[in-house]
Structure formats: C-alpha cells, structure tokens
Amino acid sequence: MSKFRKKKKGLPPVNTAALPDIVFMLLFFFMVTTTMRETDLKVENPVLPTATEVKKLEDKSLVSTIYVGKANDPKYGSGYNRIQLNDKIGTAEDVPAFILSRRDKISEDKHLRMTTSIKADKRANVGTITDIREQLREVNALKISYSAAKGAN
C-alpha cells in the first residue's frame, strides 16, 4: 500500500501555458484592426488650428480629405500653401477632378452626404482655402469641414 500513500495532497498548479495564446490572440486582433492612414502625406503633418465648436465627422467612407501645408519636397518651396490631393501635390484647379473621382466610387444616393474635410495647417493662408472652396462650389460639393482640434484658444 505504500505506493498510494506516497501521493501528495494539495492543489495542482493551474496550467498557464494557454495564457500566452490568449494574449497573442488579443495582440493580433489589435494589430489587424488598427488602420494606418491610407495615403502618405506629401506635406508636413499639418498643425491643426484649435476651435471650440468642433463636430466629429461621421461616416468615414464619405469623407474626402484635402491636405494643405508645407510640402516635404523642397522643390515646392517653403510656403504653407501646398495642396495635397490623393497622393500628389496639386493646385486648386485639380480639386474638381479629385472630388469627381471620389464620387465615382460612391453610390449616387450618398453623394449629397459626402463631406470634404480640409486639413490645413494653421499657418496656411485664407486665400488658398478660398480657392479650394470656390472649386468645391463648382462641383457642388457643399458640405465641408475645417479640420480642427478641440481646445480653447
């Protein structure tokens, strides 16, 4: 009977071998769902102006973003008024084409809900923004949003 008496009593340790698997699963989930910005910036990441009355942009798929800021490439000069559409630096005259190409990808009934978000550096000039706005009016893209960070002055 000595064979049986040898067995020690007490709780066996909890097997934690599966813990890393669980954690890795979480890790992969977060890594996969994290979306990176889809276009690379050709202008310096704009320093957004601050404003008190900001609203969140809903429905990301309906938002077209226009960046305005200082170009990374020195051949475009050092002003803060370069306009980036898709992946290229363009001029205000290219805005209608950009909007129309965005519209092509979206069903007709949602066109009115499309928003243009202008992400401009706060050191940009109003003239540039006015030019963009004029062009947006040409193609009837009337909903715009001046991208801004929430905060006091």
Next chain:
Amino acid sequence: MARRENPEINAGSMADIAFLLLIFFLVTTTMNVDSGVPKRLSEKPPEEFEPPIVKEKNIFEININRNNELLVEGEELKIGDLKAAAKKFIDNGGGEGKIVDATPTGPCAYCKGDKDPESSDHPNKAIITVTSDRLTEYGTYVKVQSELIGAYTDLRNNLSLQRYNISYTELEKQYKKIKDDKDQKSKADVLKIRYEDIKKAYPQIITDAEPTSD
C-alpha cells in the same frame, strides 16, 4: 539509473512578454478621430443673379486683416469678445422678421436682446459676413468661424432649455442617435420637430465675402 529528461522550458514569462507588446500597441494606437468645424457652402448662384438688397443694420461685418486683427462693425475687437458681440447682434430683435412662405414672422418674441432699432431686426434676417485678406492666417479664420458658430449654439441652447428643458446640443445628439431607428419613430418625430424648431428660430447665416488682396 535515473533517466535524464530534457528540462521543460519555462513558458511562464511568455505571457508577460505578450502583455507588454499588447499594452505597447494599445497605448501607441491613436484612434484618428477626425473632427472639425462644419460648414455648408452656398450654392453657386446662377449667371444673372442679383443679390437681394439687405439693410445695413442686418449685416454684422467682420474683417480680418493680414496681421490677424479683427475689425468688427468698424471697431477693433479681440477675438475673445467676438462671441458676445455676435450674440448681441443676432439676439437683438429690433424689428419685424422676414416673410417665410408668405406669412410674416413678425417681431422676435423669444429674443432677449436690447431691441435696438439700429441693430438686427430678427435672427432670421441677421447676416454675418466674414471678409478676410488672402494672407490672413487660416488658424485665425477658423477661430472666428468657430466663435460665430459658438454664438449660435449658445443662443440655441438657451432657447431650447427654455422651451423644451433640454439643451440644443443634447437635443441634436439624441435626435441623430435615433433618427434611423424604426422602433422609436414616434419619439424621433417629436425630437425632429423640436430640433427643427430651434434651428429655424436661430438660422445660421454666416457668409464669406470675397477675400481682399492687393
């Protein structure tokens, strides 16, 4: 003789490493919430469009020069005082409102302003125009826009609290949340009527004039 077994690799700290990675990703991931000052552009006017004649007193004129200084109604003003000035102008209610669908809206009953005959007649007639120089800094321009929208929001909030005991911001939020929900259609309809009512009481009329430059 005791057989030597391969010692098991201790995998206990594996979880720690994975957690460390997980937390690193959690912390560095910034959810890019895009937010901004919303604005609706006016439609392109037809070729031979003649702008309606608007009385001088119904226009609140803001000029921003290239040094980012503000000139409001001919006087210099700090950006921090703009909201109060705009509110005073919009809420003045010194006369008759404009004619909507062939029915005159009459004097503004809910306005709490000074009823100054030299200032705006009615919130639905009050127009704010912003003229900026082409070289004005965009940051200043956005701030001005935000202050003006803020003035409207404040007035709407006040009226909404008075009429429906709920702020306009909250009203809008609730309405937007359930407007597509079919189960709560009756509730959404009530909210819609209230929301539109407040919105109509203080319509947001902010225009951008052609920028100046030399």
